[in-house]
Amino acid sequence: MNLKDLYIDYFISLGHKQIPSAPVVPENDPSVLFNTAGMQPLIPYLMGQPHPYGTRLCDYQKCIRTNDLDEVGDTTHHTFFEMLGNWSLGDYFKDESITWSFNFLTKVLNIPKEKLAVTVFAGNDDIPFDKVSFDKWVSLGISEDRIAKTVEDNFWIAGESGPCGADTEIFYFRSNDDIPKVFDPDDDRWVEIWNNVFMEYLKKDGKVSILPKKNVDTGMGVERTTAILEGVNDNYLSSIWKDVIELISQISGIKYEDNPKSMRIIADHIRTAVFISSDYAGIKPSNTDQGYILRRLIRRAIRHAFKLNIDINSDWEKQIASLIINKYKKYYKELSDNELVVYEVLKNEKEKFNKTLEKGIKEFEKIVNSLNGNIINKDLAFKLYDTYGFPIELTEELASEKSLSVDTIGFKEKFREHQEKSRTASQGKFKGGLAGNSEIETKYHTATHLLNAALKQVVGFDVHQKGSNITDERMRFDFSCDHKLSDDEKAKVEQLVNKWINDSIDVKCTEMKKDEAIKSGAECMFIEKYPDIVTVYSIGDISKELCGGPHVKNTSEIGKFKIIKEEASSAGVRRIKAIIE
Numbered sequence: 001m002n003l004k005d006l007y008i009d010y011f012i013s014l015g016h017k018q019i020p021s022a023p024v025v026p027e028n029d030p031s032v033l034f035n036t037a038g039m040q041p042l043i044p045y046l047m048g049q050p051h052p053y054g055t056r057l058c059d060y061q062k063c064i065r066t067n068d069l070d071e072v073g074d075t076t077h078h079t080f081f082e083m084l085g086n087w088s089l090g091d092y093f094k095d096e097s098i099t100w101s102f103n104f105l106t107k108v109l110n111i112p113k114e115k116l117a118v119t120v121f122a123g124n125d126d127i128p129f130d131k132v133s134f135d136k137w138v139s140l141g142i143s144e145d146r147i148a149k150t151v152e153d154n155f156w157i158a159g160e161s162g163p164c165g166a167d168t169e170i171f172y173f174r175s176n177d178d179i180p181k182v183f184d185p186d187d188d189r190w191v192e193i194w195n196n197v198f199m200e201y202l203k204k205d206g207k208v209s210i211l212p213k214k215n216v217d218t219g220m221g222v223e224r225t226t227a228i229l230e231g232v233n234d235n236y237l238s239s240i241w242k243d244v245i246e247l248i249s250q251i252s253g254i255k256y257e258d259n260p261k262s263m264r265i266i267a268d269h270i271r272t273a274v275f276i277s278s279d280y281a282g283i284k285p286s287n288t289d290q291g292y293i294l295r296r297l298i299r300r301a302i303r304h305a306f307k308l309n310i311d312i313n314s315d316w317e318k319q320i321a322s323l324i325i326n327k328y329k330k331y332y333k334e335l336s337d338n339e340l341v342v343y344e345v346l347k348n349e350k351e352k353f354n355k356t357l358e359k360g361i362k363e364f365e366k367i368v369n370s371l372n373g374n375i376i377n378k379d380l381a382f383k384l385y386d387t388y389g390f391p392i393e394l395t396e397e398l399a400s401e402k403s404l405s406v407d408t409i410g411f412k413e414k415f416r417e418h419q420e421k422s423r424t425a426s427q428g429k430f431k432g433g434l435a436g437n438s439e440i441e442t443k444y445h446t447a448t449h450l451l452n453a454a455l456k457q458v459v460g461f462d463v464h465q466k467g468s469n470i471t472d473e474r475m476r477f478d479f480s481c482d483h484k485l486s487d488d489e490k491a492k493v494e495q496l497v498n499k500w501i502n503d504s505i506d507v508k509c510t511e512m513k514k515d516e517a518i519k520s521g522a523e524c525m526f527i528e529k530y531p532d533i534v535t536v537y538s539i540g541d542i543s544k545e546l547c548g549g550p551h552v553k554n555t556s557e558i559g560k561f562k563i564i565k566e567e568a569s570s571a572g573v574r575r576i577k578a579i580i581e
């Protein structure tokens, strides 16, 4: 049995209810892009709201931390990880929590207690020394020499405000050296594996108050603990990663020892990209927020695949993603539900980046060769971004490999100016477009939604809109699709659209919060372009899309729909031209 199953079974046997992992994007905290800890989705309950599953909970939670993204490539850093957690919401407190953690480690995982050490809260002006935890550890047989007291490292809060409290951290001696008698938390042979936070306070506007209930929040990282249990010093050699690394080695024909850094980056980044793009939040690569992280991860993975001489045009990324999906789908249903979406996101982004990657690398070399000094200026960095699609962080990474630096601050200013200009331009265009919408254009607009829905039914649900253009004379619709449509497919799509037109279906417009709209299954092309409150147009139960409109009130107003041309638009994208008669 693996660590996750052992953990969940153990806490269920102690009266806990297993709760499902929340999506990677926090549902109630817009201040962070991703869930970074198991407790994040539970904040309202730690604050006092009753949880529908009761007062004892446990789970494994998908977490993403991107502050260390550039560190990935060494033996321990990951952008995605799973956190095991058990919680008491005003139920048990320090005594049970510490006892159960100790028993799980020593009796279920059979870790000798001599290999464990702990830290407890030393006390400050506001909160006293945590004597209860200290005494508990001693009573369980942890020698006083192996209990360190700290202030800074033994108070836990997610960010600046929220539920918080003193914690006790459990460390494991990850080395073959003799174990020192006295525990030093700064000695990095000791690695932290579990953190038990006793959440009894609330920090708000710098002030600390008492929460209505005393809670426990614990967190244990799956990757790290698995590596420890398997006795490996490189996380990527544990059972979590071994087969992924082997596959990358097989695809590239390069041994792990010969370029472990690039292999770890590919393994880590593709896994995180799989979890982001399969999440029900529906994130797609973009230039902002979560979408930008997804883009950076995929592009960095591609660049390292390039370094390993992998044929970028082969389906290497799909092979790796498929292995990851198969490993995890038992635990996360979204991976099976959205398997095709994941492959499509990876492939589309790869195709986009691959067009410019090689030229961009050449341009970079050229820049390096003609550089006066050792700083890549903002204009050059912006050119790499704008013309070759290099995220600034990628330029920084390339630069640091050559011991150069980049004027990132200047780049960001230039980037903002550029954004400002294009926003103004697109707003102007949008206004003009709306104002100029004729009756026939409105009909075409609704026909576009019907065509999108029909393509999904006939060609496959992984068809997504990639663009559209409407004039008084015709509509043009671009969509993701890997093949030329057959005559039969075209005929079926046309018939379906006309059937829906003949069915005289009402078109409804509702306003809702963007995340609710996405959760309800509404389609949208560029999620990051929409404000928090969006309009959603529904056509019966056939189509639901985020859209600015305008649309006809009933499909019967459209007229007869006819496809006049189907052709390739770009790699993986087809284009349909159609008219209304």
Ligand code: SER
Binding pocket: 037, 038, 039, 085, 156, 195, 196, 197, 217, 218, 219, 220
């Ligand atoms: N919230 C604590 C942590 O992330 C314990 O789960 O370490």
